[in-house]
Amino acid sequence: MAELNRLWEKRRTDNFQMQLRYWNLIGKNSGLMFVLYAMIIIGGFYYKRWLDGLPEHFPGLLLISVVLSALSVRAPVRTFIQKADQVFLLPVEPELGGYFRSSRIYSFLVQSFVILVAWIVCMPLFFQMAGRNPVAYFLVLAAAFIVKGWNIDCRWQEQSIDDLIPLKILRGAISFLFLYSVTARLFIAVPAACLLIMLLSGAFLFHRQAARGLLKWDRVLDMENKQAMKFLRFANLFTDVPQLKHRIRARKLISSWFPVRSFDREHVYDQIFVKTFLRADDYFGIFARLTIIGMLVSYFIGNGFYTVFIVAATVYLTGLQLLALWKHPLPQALAGMYPVSFGLKRRSFVRLLFALLVIQTVALSAAGAAGMKSPAGFFAFLAAGLVAGGLFSLGYTARRIAKENR
Amino acid sequence: MDPVLSVEHLTGGYSRQRPVLHDVTFDMNPGELVGLVGLNGAGKSTTIKHILGLLDPFEGEIRVAGRTIRQDRLGYRQKLAYVPELPELYEQMTLEEHLQLTAMAYHIDRTTFKERSGRLLKLFRMEKKRHWFPSHFSKGMRQKVMIMCAFLVRPDLYIVDEPFVGLDPIGIQSLLDLMEEMKKQGAAILMSTHILSTAEQYCDKFIILHDGQIAVQGTLEMIKQKFGDSRASLHDIYLAVARGETKWLN
Structure with a gap:
């Protein structure tokens, strides 16, 4: 026909x-x-x-x-x-x-x-x-x-x-x-x-x-x-492909490290953000990729000053990417109805962001120190990453999302 | 006794120029199951959104256990549970995690959680699907998850929007039984539905909405009396209202 x-x-x-x-x-x-x-x-x-x-x-x-x-x-x-x-x-x-x-x-x-x-x-x-x-x-x-x-x-x-x-x-x-x-x-x-x-x-x-x-x-x-x-x-490796959003992976093993520990109101959003980070879209993938690339660069660059810069920059870039997690849509009929204050949601998010950036900082610093074979370097890189991560999450992000009062 | 929910002279909707609801007033007492019926577009969902605090009233006010949402947002939310018409789930969470999150948000302790969730899972035949993700659920199963989350909380007020569509017969019966049980324990339930035969059988009172106004409300007996035909079914009365045969109302 x-x-x-x-x-x-x-x-x-x-x-x-x-x-x-x-x-x-x-x-x-x-x-x-x-x-x-x-x-x-x-x-x-x-x-x-x-x-x-x-x-x-x-x-x-x-x-x-x-x-x-x-x-x-x-x-x-x-x-x-x-x-x-x-x-x-x-x-x-x-x-x-x-x-x-x-x-x-x-x-x-x-x-x-x-x-x-x-x-x-x-x-x-x-x-x-x-x-x-x-x-x-x-x-x-x-x-x-x-x-x-x-x-x-x-x-x-x-x-x-x-x-x-x-x-x-x-x-x-x-x-x-x-x-x-x-x-x-x-x-x-x-x-x-x-x-x-x-x-x-x-x-x-x-x-x-x-x-x-x-x-x-x-x-x-x-x-x-x-x-x-x-x-x-394949295209998503280079640019953002909207159709690929909202794919869910179970990630059973790594999810099992974050079970519900206490039935506390304070931890509702901890759970929601951690599981969303691990399973939804590509938050975890972005974090892992940036961390690995950052580690490779830190390892091979072999120059202390540059490594400090690389660590701080990677942490900052990762933080920027992870900000999208805050906007991840949650079901109105569930999360929208919870009798949980907005402040707790903000706190959970900032805490998770900071924790992730700290983990990344440790990994990057270790790679950088291994590349230069300098244990002292480790602490210098660590300090740089912590300052960058702390400023970004506890400072910038906390203030920015506090403005979206609802 | 104070009403669990009181809606007073509510005028509201999405734009002030064209409100959907006009001067809606009703009360709900503990232990009442109230059927909210009306054609598509009559204002049922808008009413529900106002009660949930998703829309601001243009005029009038809504109180749950005597307080408006503005006075105490968390206390207000704590007192109600909601089953939406279209199930919305966390796609990244398993069924078990949905229940756990609800327990956390409403501060339910672990033993109560175990007992209630075990019973609900059994009642809706979902025990074997605890670790499934919503993408593997049918529409009916998603609906069951929403219902389980709501009934896990045991609040004073349930808002249930068209719950029967897509549920299997056992699911429907379990839901009806649960509602009966909660009623006996003193909860109030507002249920919007088009399944009039079921509503007639189970609801204590009815609110018939038409064009954003309450056409008639009360027990079925009261409504029949007003209608002037004691043999008329809810279906007949509802059709009469919907067709605009409303002389008997005045």
Whole structure:
């Protein structure tokens, strides 16, 4: 149906624009681009050295087959399906054939690009192992594309099938065997047999079973969300992605260190803030990352004055990031109704903030002192961090949130 | 005896130019279950928000146990518990932690907490879900968490906003039983609902809101008498009010 095809087109363009905007932000992060270039150049250098030093019987072709089949067997289909579609598109499910066909083609193209990159990277290894034979290596690429296409088709049929484990094993085994037989140029009958099995199992196993089953929308939705999240999580390393907010992680072990000790009014918000810090959004992640980066910098800088500055600056930056915790939305019907004074809430927050900054200061000072091998340095850094953390939390933050009287 | 809740000449809403409620007056005594009924948009939720102290009255005042929220914010809040229409939970907290936080906030000691929470969890069949996060709960289960938090507190006044939607039959019965029990212990309960048959069966008094005003209030008998048909059900009377057949009111 034309309208459904238009819907697919629209969703694809929307997604593309969204990603483009994030890439724009990521690209502006010049530090990242520099690191990327540096990694490519350094990586290329070491790759060459590694190749030169390879022993005679290194299983390079096997390695290439493993890499390529790993990339082609994992074949999620990007459908751009949304949750509401379970309601609104369900009635036209029989007419969604074209929509999902476009999804498969799109997924094939995007994932083939990844295969192409891996293929290019593996090229020197192949030539080293099998001699300079471009035709043979192009055959490998063609085989990888075939395997990718077959896997995507099968993966889609699996969305209507219940018992998946044997099918997945079959898919993995045949894909690998086929790719290896082409890469290692085994006797022609082997790849031919693999191709035949792929064709037959595709038609008689996957397609036939799928025709009997119903499309499992939940699974399709799950597959879509996982892929969408993967990109957003990546983008979130560089910039703030609002869709990623409000993800909860249980963090059982570390949460168990903060049980409810006394049923005191004073500690309600201690609990709320600690658990929110640990489990909600990415407060804990930000704190951990900044602490680790700060520790690395403090360790390697090896200059006492700079380290003092680094410690204080890291503590300040971390404090700024953690301020968002104060604004974390809490349910009106619960927290909003508690007969607990606003002052107690403020006190709990400031106390937690100060405690976190002290913990960070200790870690940074230890790293800095270890880097300079100077125990005396530890106390100097500690003092700097404590002053920065104390001023920020007990001074600045306490005063700032006191103004929001309610 | 003093009323637990007294709403006097309350005029209020979201903007002073266009108040939602007009001169609403009613009292609630200990041991009363009062049904607040009215069409969508009649002002039930606005009334509740005023009682909770989430909105400021434009005119009139609201007292819980004789005090307004301005006089004693914490004392006022301490006296009431609220079950909202749409459950709002801490997404980052387990069911157990919801109950613990409530116990902390309302200063319930450990033994009382153990006893009450154990009973509530059993009553609503949630014992096995103590360590679950809300993201794994259905709408009905979320509602149950809200109800458990409210009934853990045992305040003088319960404000319950449309509690039955989404609850399973056992949940509904447990809630009704709990309300009966709390009533016997002297609590007052204000319940807004559209499930009139249940309300008719359980509520002692009714307040029928229409266009932000109280159309009629009192026991079902009083309302029927006023309506002039002793065989009429709450449903009939409510429909008559909602359709604007209100001559009998004057």
